[in-house]
Amino acid sequence: MDGTVLVADDDRTIRTVLTQALTRAGCKVHATSSLTTLMRWVSEGKGDVIISDVMMPDGNGLEMLPKIQADRPGLPVIVISAQNTIMTAIKAEEAEAYDYLPKPFDLPELMKRTAKALAAKRIAPATSKTDAQERPEELPLIGRSELMQALYRLIARVMNTDLPLLITGESGTGKSLIAQAIHDFSDRRALAFVHADAADLIALEGPSRLLAHVKGGTLVIDELADLPEDAQARLVRMMDVPGDHAPRFIASSQKDLAAAMESGSLRQDLYYRMCGSELHVPALRERVEDIPLLAEHFLTKAENEGAPHRELSEGAREVLRRFAWPGNVRQLENTVRRLALTARSEEVTQADAEAVLGPQAGPQPAAAGLGNEKLSEAVGRHLQRYFDLHGDMLPPPGLYMRLLREVETPLIEIALTATGGNQAKCADLLGINRNTLRKKITDLDIEVTRRRKLM
Numbered sequence: 001m002d003g004t005v006l007v008a009d010d011d012r013t014i015r016t017v018l019t020q021a022l023t024r025a026g027c028k029v030h031a032t033s034s035l036t037t038l039m040r041w042v043s044e045g046k047g048d049v050i051i052s053d054v055m056m057p058d059g060n061g062l063e064m065l066p067k068i069q070a071d072r073p074g075l076p077v078i079v080i081s082a083q084n085t086i087m088t089a090i091k092a093e094e095a096e097a098y099d100y101l102p103k104p105f106d107l108p109e110l111m112k113r114t115a116k117a118l119a120a121k122r123i124a125p126a127t128s129k130t131d132a133q134e135r136p137e138e139l140p141l142i143g144r145s146e147l148m149q150a151l152y153r154l155i156a157r158v159m160n161t162d163l164p165l166l167i168t169g170e171s172g173t174g175k176s177l178i179a180q181a182i183h184d185f186s187d188r189r190a191l192a193f194v195h196a197d198a199a200d201l202i203a204l205e206g207p208s209r210l211l212a213h214v215k216g217g218t219l220v221i222d223e224l225a226d227l228p229e230d231a232q233a234r235l236v237r238m239m240d241v242p243g244d245h246a247p248r249f250i251a252s253s254q255k256d257l258a259a260a261m262e263s264g265s266l267r268q269d270l271y272y273r274m275c276g277s278e279l280h281v282p283a284l285r286e287r288v289e290d291i292p293l294l295a296e297h298f299l300t301k302a303e304n305e306g307a308p309h310r311e312l313s314e315g316a317r318e319v320l321r322r323f324a325w326p327g328n329v330r331q332l333e334n335t336v337r338r339l340a341l342t343a344r345s346e347e348v349t350q351a352d353a354e355a356v357l358g359p360q361a362g363p364q365p366a367a368a369g370l371g372n373e374k375l376s377e378a379v380g381r382h383l384q385r386y387f388d389l390h391g392d393m394l395p396p397p398g399l400y401m402r403l404l405r406e407v408e409t410p411l412i413e414i415a416l417t418a419t420g421g422n423q424a425k426c427a428d429l430l431g432i433n434r435n436t437l438r439k440k441i442t443d444l445d446i447e448v449t450r451r452r453k454l455m
Helices: 012-024 035-043 061-071 086-094 107-120 146-158 175-184 198-202 206-214 229-239 257-263 268-274 288-304 314-322 328-342 350-361 375-389 399-418 423-430 434-443
Strands: 004-008 028-032 049-053 077-081 099-102 165-168 193-196 218-221 248-253 277-280
Touching: 004 012, 004 035, 012 028, 012 107, 028 035, 035 049, 035 061, 049 061, 049 107, 061 077, 061 086, 077 086, 077 107, 086 099, 086 146, 099 107, 146 175, 146 277, 165 175, 175 193, 175 218, 175 248, 193 206, 198 206, 198 229, 206 218, 206 229, 229 268, 257 268, 288 314, 288 328, 314 328, 314 350, 328 350, 399 423, 399 434, 423 434
Parallel strands: 004 028, 004 049, 049 077, 077 099, 165 248, 165 277, 193 218, 218 248
Antiparallel strands: none
16 A cells, blocks of 8 residues: 555554554554544645544544545545444435444454555545434444444445335334334435325325425335235326325335245335335344443433333343344334333342343353254354445455454353363364464454353
């Protein structure tokens, strides 16, 4: 790489790591913990690429993007943030950041994106004219898992297109919430947001009334595959009506629509009209690492609504992590609300969580619900869904190392738990050198707790 990179982050460790990595790659680096200093460098014409955190001691990095673009049009800004919500991804997209990565980020991945930004020398379009600052600061679409971060990026990309959008996923994953968020942050946000069901479509003047009501806004059809034949036919005709006030069509479904089309329960022409772009919302069990983050969010939400202040113990977190969550995020929210009201002390204990979740909260067989499925088959399903989530695009480079890291971390954590935190025994169990294990514990930021193992 050849160029000058400006790094702005209030975390000294991150500044040091990025400075060392970029310098080794051949870049010149200026690093600071101050947005004021960063903006001075920008005004002085320094830097070919910026890597900036969002929350800084003297301001918000995203709010500086329009000024950076005004002062230095085309200067790429890569945003890194520990605020792992859809709001951050959308704001980064609206402010025309060159790229966005959640913390903790993968260093090789960030280096590749920096190299791409240095080579691109793109000319950015005019600054975004939005009123994002007037919108709520956070939405309950939260997750730092790679699946959710990929979903956030896709939402930001399809938000302002006119293509019909299909949102798929199990019940309780947040499909309606995503549809609402896409409307609220799109160019159509000042227009109507309307849900339509079979009765609305079948009524004699139903389609015309719907079109008059939505007036170019967003029309949402829940559970597309459950519509009767005549409602499907009317929806097709609605989607074919041209005009300046045509709405954005969004449909949701829990079912496999390709299978429904093959079986004849879903019209082929409706399927192909509606699947212009697709978002798949992962089930909660597919992003276990997000469960504590969501639970903390729901506890705070409950407290703001009058419930007592509660904090989750590590035991309670573990109970929530290992539960199957057939009702997904909706079930988790209801469970956390109950815990906020029924926990016997400020700290929610493992016993509290088990009491609310019932017998299913206990340890589950490793293959529960999976029959005789092999690990390779489970990983294959996960990877296929991950690739499907990106639609026609490829996932970010570096997938091999990210996948190894995702498998390696829980493997070492579970092995440490099984050996009572004894690293010598754990290394022997895993079949690796003890020094290798120590390095991996450090690199993967794994917490080790020594305790006597009850056999």
